[in-house]
Amino acid sequence: MKVRTRLTLLFTLITAMLISFYGVAIYYSSKEARETSFYTELKSEAVAKANLFFQGALSEKEMHQLYKNNTQTLSEVQVAIYDSHFNLVYHDDSKVDYVKETPEMLSKIFKSKQLFFFLDDLQVTGIVYSHNGQQYAITAAAYDQYGYNSINHLLTISIISFIIILVLIYLAGLFLSKKALSPAVKMVEQIKRINAGKLQLRLDESEEKGEFHELEKNFNQMLERLDNSFSTQKHFVSNISHELNTPLAAMTAELELALQKNYTQEEYQKIILNALTDVKNLSKLSGSLMDLAKASYDPAEISFSEIRVDEILMESYAKIKKENPQYKINxxxxxxxxxxxxxxxxxxxxxxxxxxxxxxxACKYASDNTCFINVSAVSDHLSIKLINNGLPVSEKDQRNIFKPFYRAENSFDKKGYGIGLYLTQKIISLHHAQIQISSGENTTSFQITF
Structure with missing residues (x-):
């Protein structure tokens, strides 16, 4: 089910529940109000007829005639009067007795002074009436035809209105959900056009700030990262293919040359030495690529522990000195x-x-193969500065020097692959540190700040 339909149905369901609650509350409150109002009318009718009977304004025959005439046009209240000994004193129509009063009922009326109850569809009121020092029990009963018609009419109107309102709400929900989700529909259409070959495409960001704007912005940022990643990968594969091909081609040429004719021992040693140099270069490149792969892992997958930076630095110092005795490191x-x-x-x-x-x-590009390393505290941060003397690095090279496979203009005469500084920058970032390069007339320095 589409989000639009689900939202519309949910909106309609919630509204239906609220309207139902409101309708039920109105219906039952109207029903209670009708009952209370009619009981009050019955009580008034009972008192009025008792006054007419006991005060002699009308004779009993005239009262009977009045009751019969009224029943032909409306639901007349039927009144009965009993004395304290439960003897019938007056009844509107004893032949058609609605209530059929019993001694138990009359006893309850005398005891409670006022009694309201239903008898099938009839509402009955029982009250105690005093006249000339004597008490009488009066019952008044009638069917509230007008009241029930009003309640049924209210129920019918409520049900019809409820159905019409639900249909209108559903249609309004469809319209509003379509309008509210139109940015999402637009995004889907644009996303369908984006594939691996069209990562340069971007979603149109809406001017109105909101959830969809944030989604569009973050999706575009993700596309930017993917585009950069794909570009870097293509660049990486292209450069690696070239770098791997160079020593392999040289080794192939040397070995093919060795097979073409017989050489002296010294010439074979020279060929083997050249091939060995190419193998070492290939091994060094392979090692750099392995280190790059490790540094490119998800940081959550790399094990971190408490280490002393100075001990790692001294271990590096010893390793470089051992592999390159000609280097001078201070x-x-x-x-x-x-x-x-x-x-x-x-x-x-x-x-x-x-x-x-x-x-x-630092040692390789220094004019005298010398590197100065200073470890100190700068503004409460650990700072490691590596300085060498040599050709300056241009501003353009400084901006690009940490990019993969980038080589500065003054480095083309040295063996390298453009991986080292890119790899170093990634490792330093993984350790939440920063690395910066600065270059003067005859001095270049790299500063790491933890």
Whole structure:
């Protein structure tokens, strides 16, 4: 069932329940009011006829004639009068006795002074009347034809009105739900046009602020992220294919060359050395891609624990020195720094990868293969600054240096894949830290702030 239909039916059902409650309340309150009003009329009629009878304004015969004449035009009240010994004193029409008073009934009337009850469809009032020091029980009974007609008419009008109102409410609900959900219908039509090849399309955002505006805005933001992700992936696959093809092509050429003729031992060693260099480059690229894949996991899937940043930094220092003895690394940790600032939640492996990339880059692109590392506290934050001397990085390169596979203009003469700094930036972000680059005339520095 469509949301529009479901909302309309729900709206109609709730309205029907409210109208039903209102109608039932009106009906029963009108019914109670009719009963009370008619009991009052019966009581007044009983008193009036008792006055006529006891005060002698009309004879008993004239009162009987008056009752018979009235019954021909309306539902006349039938009155009976009994004395305290339950003897009948007067009756409008004893041949057609509606109430058929019994001693038990009369006793109740004398005891309670006033009694109201139903006898089949008749309403009956019993009261005690005093005259010349004696008490009489008077009963008055009649069928409220006019009152019942009014109540039945009210019920009929209410049912017809209820059905008409429900139909109108259902139609109004369809119209209002269509109008209210029109932005959603429009969104669905636009979404149908979006596929993997058309991720650049966006939903038209409505000017009116509301839930649909928020949905459109967030959906467009999701499309933006997907578009960037697809573009990055395509770019990634394109670059990886190229980077993997280069060492594989070189290795293939070297080995094919080795098979073409016999070479001296020295020449074979040179060919093997070239192939080994290509294998190492391929292995390094493969390792970088594995690290990139790990850093691209959902943060919730990466295990974090309390680590000392200075220990990870010293481990990275030792690793780089071991692999590259020609590098000169000066590590300076401010002795005044609070030890608590060195403890953070993090992943040791990923953080080691990030430090390795930064130290290796700093040494590789320095004119003297020297990197200065300063660890200090800046405005209550842990700061790690890596500085090297070398060619400056242009402003354009600084803006793009953390993009995947991007290589600065001054790096083309060095072996690299453009993955290291992109990977480093992702790892630093995963640790809720920031990394910034600044470059002067002969100095370039990377600063990490936790």
């Amino acid at each position: 590590l300076n940790i401010d002795p005044a720094i609070d030890e608590q600032k060195l403890i953070h939640k993090g992943n040791p492996y990923l953080l080691l990868v990030a430090f390795n990339n930064l130290i290796d880059n």
